[in-house]
Amino acid sequence: MQExxxxxxxxxxxKSSGQAIPKSKSYLIEARLAPIARxxxxxxxxxxxxxxxxxxxxxxxxxxAAALVSKDTWFFxxxxxxxxxxxxxxxxxxxxxxxxxxxxxxxxxxxxQEAYSLxxxxxxxxxxxxxGAKIELLSTDICxxxxxxxxxxxxxxxxxxxxxxxxxxxxxFTRLETGQWELSEDLRSxxxxxQHNLLESAHGLGKFDVVLCRNVLSGMAKPAxxxxxxxxxxQMMPGxxxxxxxxxxxxxxxxxxxxxxxxxxxxVAAGTANAExxxx
Amino acid sequence: MKTCLIVDDSxxxxxxxxxxxxxxxxxxxxxxxxxxxxxxxxxxxPDAVLLDWNMPVMNGLDFLRSLRREEGGAxxxxxxxxxxxxxEHINEALRCGADEFIMKPFDADILESKxxxxxxx
Numbered sequence: 001m002q003e004x005x006x007x008x009x010x011x012x013x014x015k016s017s018g019q020a021i022p023k024s025k026s027y028l029i030e031a032r033l034a035p036i037a038r039x040x041x042x043x044x045x046x047x048x049x050x051x052x053x054x055x056x057x058x059x060x061x062x063x064x065a066a067a068l069v070s071k072d073t074w075f076f077x078x079x080x081x082x083x084x085x086x087x088x089x090x091x092x093x094x095x096x097x098x099x100x101x102x103x104x105x106x107x108x109x110x111x112x113q114e115a116y117s118l119x120x121x122x123x124x125x126x127x128x129x130x131x132g133a134k135i136e137l138l139s140t141d142i143c144x145x146x147x148x149x150x151x152x153x154x155x156x157x158x159x160x161x162x163x164x165x166x167x168x169x170x171x172x173f174t175r176l177e178t179g180q181w182e183l184s185e186d187l188r189s190x191x192x193x194x195q196h197n198l199l200e201s202a203h204g205l206g207k208f209d210v211v212l213c214r215n216v217l218s219g220m221a222k223p224a225x226x227x228x229x230x231x232x233x234x235q236m237m238p239g240x241x242x243x244x245x246x247x248x249x250x251x252x253x254x255x256x257x258x259x260x261x262x263x264x265x266x267x268v269a270a271g272t273a274n275a276e277x278x279x280x
Numbered sequence: 281m282k283t284c285l286i287v288d289d290s291x292x293x294x295x296x297x298x299x300x301x302x303x304x305x306x307x308x309x310x311x312x313x314x315x316x317x318x319x320x321x322x323x324x325x326p327d328a329v330l331l332d333w334n335m336p337v338m339n340g341l342d343f344l345r346s347l348r349r350e351e352g353g354a355x356x357x358x359x360x361x362x363x364x365x366x367x368e369h370i371n372e373a374l375r376c377g378a379d380e381f382i383m384k385p386f387d388a389d390i391l392e393s394k395x396x397x398x399x400x401x
Contacts, residue, residue: 074393157383161390165397166381167374170367 001026001045008049009033009068016065017142018199018224032067066143070219073110075163076117078214078246081265085210086121089241089263091129093209096239101134105208107198107232108216109139112150113159115191116183120172123187138205140196151193153183198228207237215245222253229254233269242267282400283307283324287317287343288332288361293384297330297361300388304401314338318346325352328400330391331378333362333369341376348377357398361386 006026013019013029021028030045042048052061076082090102106115115137122135141147160169160181173181196202198216211232217225232242233256242257244250244265250257260266261273284306286297291312298308309326311317315338317329329347333340340360347353357380360373365383373381379398382390395401 157385158387158390161383161386162393166370166394170370175366 001030005046005049008052009045009064012052012061012065013068014221014224016062016199017069017197018220018228019069020219020221020224021068028070029068032069033064036064036067063144066146069108069142071110071143071146073113073215074159075113075120077114077163079117079163081214081243081246082114082117082121083125084263085212085243086118086125086130087127089210089266090133090135091127093239093241094130094133097209097237100132101136102130102210103136103206103208103237104138104210105205105212105235106137106139107196107202107211107213107228108141109150109193109212110141111146111155111159112139112153112191112193113155113163114212114214115139115150115193116153116187117163119187119190120168122190123172124168135190137191138194138208139191140194140198140205142195142197144195147193147195150191151188153188154180155183156180198231199224200231202231202235205235207235207240209237209240211236211240211242213242213244215248218245218248225250225253230256233257236269238269239272240268281305281307282327283309284328284330285309285311285317285320285326285356286330287311287314287335287340288330289313289335290332293332297391300391301330303388304392304395314340314343314346317343318350321347321350321353321356325350326356328395329356329358330382331358331360333360333364333373341373344373344376344378357400359394359398 006023009029010021013021033048037048094102109115118137139150157179172184172187175181213232229250241260246265250267256270257267258270258273260268284301286294286308288294289312294310301308309320311320313335331340344358358378359380359382360378361382361384363384370381380394382394392401
């Protein structure tokens with residue numbers, strides 16, 4: 001890929017979604033934009049960039065920007081973390097809130113496997129402490145197409161075999177004539193999906209008890225990480241927890257959140273981690 | 281090192297699977313049908329079996345039923361690996377004693393994920 005073309009697309013990714021794509025990973029740009037280039041009949045990435053620059057089409061630019069974001073996810077990715085959310089974090093939050101209601105947000109949830117994994121866990125392994133609670137699961141992603149795919153709840157041959165046991169597959173999914181597998185209507189109805197750019201204010205989404213923003217920040221530039229995390233922090237109820245992917249942390253990014261004492265990878269409002277630990 | 285017996289009448293599938301399974305740090309044994317696999321199990325029971333469904337001489341299902349009746353045959357973790365991927369076939373494999381099921385075609389990610397599912401990796 002020509003340097004000029006790479007620079008244009010990398011700049012678009014940075015400005016629109018905070019993604020920092022190094023030159024060494026220019027192949028990611030080609031791979032992620034190839035379907036759009038084919039559909040639009042562009043012979044090269046240079047043609048695509050030329051079109052972006054010559055036509056002021058914000059919808060097309062937004063589609064390109066969304067396509068540049070990684071969609072890689074799978075069912076029960078980091079199962080231990082999801083299990084602990086269900087067995088430990090949510091019951092504690094329920095006890096503390098006294099509302100009988102819990103809200104969970106999968107930020108940057110791609111095609112929905114993370115949120116659906118939580119829904120499956122809550123169905124199959126509901127801890128007694130959560131019985132009767134109203135648990136709302138929201139998954140958001142920057143990409144409209146991805147959000148729509150998640151909402152439909154249909155997954156391909158490879159997707160249902162990454163992280164999902166065969167027993168769970170045949171219990172909760174139906175094989176369609178197309179060869180795809182469709183999640184049960186009941187489980188689909190337990191997750192809401194919305195298109196949302198994490199760089200934008202999340203006020204409209206409401207406040208949450210648990211936010212999972214896993215393996216999202218690591219692809220972002222530092223200023224974007226700060227903006228995203230501080231926007232998420234504003235949507236956390238008092239005592240709420242943010243969960244990052246393994247290897248991700250907020251040291252040097254924000255002083256609004258600090259590591260949770262009793263949950264590796266968990267972050268809580270600054271000044272509350274010690275209080276949480278002593279209360280527990 | 282754990283051992284994995286790959287049972288498939290396709291030499292190509294065995295070769296591809298063996299490469300992936302070796303990367304997961306298993307010693308690999310290979311059999312081209314259920315009867316040959318049964319003989320190998322009687323000599324040395326493996327820790328894991330990756331098992332095709334349709335094979336000559338003895339198919340995967342008959343092999344699995346026989347294996348589970350053998351002394352020590354309850355121990356190997358059996359991952360079926362088949363193109364028969366409707367719920368009815370999958371349920372039948374599970375009823376006969378399969379621990380997991382891979383729908384062909386598969387890749388390294390799927391095989392590793394399924395092995396992890398049953399605690400093999």
